[in-house]
Amino acid sequence: MFAAADNLTPVTLELGGKSPVIIDDQIDMDVAVSRLIYGKCLNAGQICVAPDYVLCPEHRQEAFIHAYQRAFRAMYPDFEANQDYSQIINQTQATRLEATLQDALEKGARRWCALDQEAMPTAEKRRWPTQLLTHVTDDMRVMQEEIFGPLLPIVTYQNFTEALAYIQARPRPLALYLMSNDTEKRTQVTTQLHAGGMGINETVFHVAAEDAPSAALATLAWGIITALKLLYL
Template structure:
């Protein structure tokens, strides 16, 4: 798409933004209902498009993208009038004689840039928040998921006028053109390298920004944990969508006293979920494929170099370039300096490390920045509390993986190296809104006691009042 076309799209939305800002809760809810109906009508097409891009099992797409998105829409439709209602704020003593409230206003024109790993939900969920808050939105899906991007363009054209929401397809050149435009809010989901570019663009325009990135999300298995349950839940969380999930457990730190039991439980869990041997796992309809050749090669290289450095393949370690298949792979005997520990894996490779002291495990996890998620498996409340306090992360789950993403009641977002800002439910509405404080003066205005000249009886009284309030 030409840069001039991108500019025309932006200009059209910019001119329409004031009208969108004046929309009522009823009008916004109608837009959300139209979106919901379109998703339901084209549900099969959406799942098929995702399958074409990622060969992801249809059920995984249903629960991770369709159901989750419908839930976001339903929550917004049900609660939007309450969200939009101005909130009264109790005035402080110095503001006696005034009334205060918070008014929620749309930011204006929002740019939503989405990745390829969940190519439908990570476009539509932020859009739901943008519509609920009364914004116009330009949507940039990933060019690495072309079938889903084409379907998104068709679906949004069907539901929205281009002055309200529009899909812009294209590669890095189109993304660069979009980042040159002065959007009011930039919403980006993806890797930290591009996230820094988006943040720099937002800074140039003095715009607000939401960054949802990833990181090396640790899973710690304490000696008190239910080892069998921990193994099964980590295997599911890691190999869901072939590990191409920003909140997937990146690696496991297991207490040395239960390490052998855990490794055995992981083998058994992988056999139950994906097949008893490599032939069954490769043929399994329940396991996705890697998105493209560069990511496939990167994963193969990580495994090969890690094995060369001393890691042992427990299961997997196989691949097929033609179908971009990387087997569910578990590595034991992994050291902190192994190649597989150098970067976020973002694939179906699970390194297992051991620890003896919780402080050691916490320090190791802290050495990998601030991940989007952290996981602790333990029955010991003291251990759980120490882990939560010691390992900063966007979100934490105790005794499970991934589940916090699907809640519309919880803010989903990163912290530090995994991003900033949050969305889902009311938190998404707030992210896409400017919260304006409005103070109304009643008569008489007591503030006149604080006017110059700063001397005389009124001034002395004002000083006594201030000191009394302190």
């Protein structure tokens, strides 16, 4: 921005960040997964606001994995020939994702393929089903970088306050999703957490509201209102 200002050069600010999905203790798991999996599988996860990791109650982790596998198989029957699923965009990105996956596995993560335990994906084969990862830690690349692809780490928590604290202790998310029908938990998330955008019981769709006012338009409107106030003082 500093260099651009010196030369009066227009710039575009692209926000980034890891986008978590919080699953609460009560919501029907199949419902939660059906809302989450669309956003993660759309363009094989290669969307800036795609779910980047899942915060799941520890005792529901196995149920989440099985529900995700069921939903994935139902969405993409005959996976290899299915034209509704995207591949990783190029070899460079496939190599990056393979290295990220290998880094996690070498540091203790466990892999759960969305198509049961299919063979390990490689960079040469750019069409990957979602790779769910458990036992992830902060020293893994998959928990440090924006994934932008079909890897989905699962972080477990004991209580909802712990889940909120996990997000608060990290850089603010680009998008934040909550799977919950609990009014109190919805209020906690929307008042205690900061993110570029939020969705409740959905993923990705908040950026599809094309008639929502943009930040630039809102700033312009505020400037006009302020000018009018000064004019009539």
